[in-house]
Amino acid sequence: GAGVSQTPSNKVTEKGKYVELRCDPISGHTALYWYRQSLGQGPEFLIYFQGTGAADDSGLPNDRFFAVRPEGSVSTLKIQRTERGDSAVYLCASSPGTAGNSPLHFGNGTRLTVT
Amino acid sequence: GENVEQHPSTLSVQEGDSAVIKCTYSDSASNYFPWYKQELGKGPQLIIDIRSNVGEKKDQRIAVTLNKTAKHFSLHITETQPEDSAVYFCAAPTTNSGYALNFGKGTSLLVTP
Numbered sequence: 351g352a353g354v355s356q357t358p359s360n361k362v363t364e365k366g367k368y369v370e371l372r373c374d375p376i377s378g379h380t381a382l383y384w385y386r387q388s389l390g391q392g393p394e395f396l397i398y399f400q401g402t403g404a405a406d407d408s409g410l411p412n413d414r415f416f417a418v419r420p421e422g423s424v425s426t427l428k429i430q431r432t433e434r435g436d437s438a439v440y441l442c443a444s445s446p447g448t449a450g451n452s453p454l455h456f457g458n459g460t461r462l463t464v465t
Numbered sequence: 466g467e468n469v470e471q472h473p474s475t476l477s478v479q480e481g482d483s484a485v486i487k488c489t490y491s492d493s494a495s496n497y498f499p500w501y502k503q504e505l506g507k508g509p510q511l512i513i514d515i516r517s518n519v520g521e522k523k524d525q526r527i528a529v530t531l532n533k534t535a536k537h538f539s540l541h542i543t544e545t546q547p548e549d550s551a552v553y554f555c556a557a558p559t560t561n562s563g564y565a566l567n568f569g570k571g572t573s574l575l576v577t578p
Binding site: 383390458 | 469471495496497499501506507508509510511514516554558564565566567571
């Protein structure tokens with residue numbers, strides 16, 4: 351079956367611009383997660399949704415980052431006034447169960463480069 | 466993540482040998498421990514996981530052991546093959562992220578023929 355789909359696969363933007371990253375989870379998965387991965391590091395938790403609501407957004411680095419999941423399926427991660435330090439691979443994952451007790455299924459990520 | 470430590474950061478073995486990667490965690494409430502394999506340009510893929518009610522789980526050449534008292538768990542790969550070369554991550558849920566998984570920094574495994 352279809353896995354987690356992330357678009358675009360690559361995004362290059364200029365410092366100060368606004369970007370949106372999209373995630374299509376596996377159908378029926380109620381939980382959706384956003385992680386950020388810098389080169390040579392493990393995925394860093396940003397936010398997770400249970401249904402439409404953000405169950406925990408404690409990993410968002412600052413108020414330039416925001417994510418939505420209005421219908422409990424597709425999610426969009428939004429970054430305002432991008433900075434060079436935002437350059438990383440942004441990973442999305444979905445899960446059929448609740449956080450902490452079921453496996454995450456990851457997409458291949460969006461590689462964001464801020465010039 | 467700061468709550469999950471993983472060692473070693475790099476590991477090189479000869480084909481056919483075993484590889485062991487270890488992780489420690491700090492949140493005693495954690496009860497689910499997955500291992501992921503990541504190949505270049507792809508997202509992490511689950512290879513095995515264990516829950517806190519068991520001490521060991523095997524799946525063909527891969528096994529995971531858990532010591533809840535000591536708060537550490539390990540990945541064991543036997544009869545390694547070149548296609549096992551990848552970056553491996555351990556993870557554990559922590560209360561400071563609403564029980565979302567926190568990941569270790571990864572182990573880059575190289576299996577040489």
